[in-house]
Amino acid sequence: xxxxxxxxxxxxxxxxxxxxxxxxxxxxxxxxxxxxxxxxxxxxxxxxxxxxxxxxxxxxxxxxxxxxxxxxxxxxxxxxxxxxxxxxxxxxxxxxxxxxxxxxxxxxxxxxxxxxxxxxxxxxxxxxxxxxxxxxxxxxxxxxxxxxxxxxxxxxxxxxxxxxxxxxxxxxxxxxxxxxxxxxxxxxxxxxxxxxxxxxxxxxxxxxxxxxxxxxxxxxxxxx
Ligand SMILES: [Zn+2]
Numbered sequence: 001x002x003x004x005x006x007x008x009x010x011x012x013x014x015x016x017x018x019x020x021x022x023x024x025x026x027x028x029x030x031x032x033x034x035x036x037x038x039x040x041x042x043x044x045x046x047x048x049x050x051x052x053x054x055x056x057x058x059x060x061x062x063x064x065x066x067x068x069x070x071x072x073x074x075x076x077x078x079x080x081x082x083x084x085x086x087x088x089x090x091x092x093x094x095x096x097x098x099x100x101x102x103x104x105x106x107x108x109x110x111x112x113x114x115x116x117x118x119x120x121x122x123x124x125x126x127x128x129x130x131x132x133x134x135x136x137x138x139x140x141x142x143x144x145x146x147x148x149x150x151x152x153x154x155x156x157x158x159x160x161x162x163x164x165x166x167x168x169x170x171x172x173x174x175x176x177x178x179x180x181x182x183x184x185x186x187x188x189x190x191x192x193x194x195x196x197x198x199x200x201x202x203x204x205x206x207x208x209x210x211x212x213x214x215x216x217x218x219x220x221x222x223x224x
Pocket of ligand 1: 068
């Protein structure tokens, strides 16, 4: 049986089981949504927002893209944010990255991926890697470097979200959190709580960044 056919059968089973365990479930679902959380995550199939947070349909308003990047010029991203903040009036916005992210890994590669849309998309990650290249280059190449850049990226997206007028000037300003998911243990690590004044976060997110000026230090910078 092909995968889509299997999925449709699983859907029939899920709908029946759900209706049996909670007869009012679909009635509530049909009445409308009032999620209190906007989730911005990676498209990676291993990081499904609802599953890893034990959430149900109706709990999370979700936007996912390659490497969980926030881009104020992206109407897809901005329309989701606008609806979440202005209409749903979510209380919390969560940016959740993950270790072992392929998009982050690609941004550390000196060559392009051969995928022009992906390359354009991860351009900001290449810039971020360059901005933090002294710290990143002090780490062993590979997993550690990729994972640290994934953390730095989450913090960068959090900062960008907090300062975008749609959030900053909202009637009800949501808390913006930065999380990262570990594929090896299924646990989420909090990088940035919803309170930007919290001790530790400022140092992690706005501390001095040593940036190299040498192109040989960051070969990938040559393509920036
Ligand atoms: Zn990813």
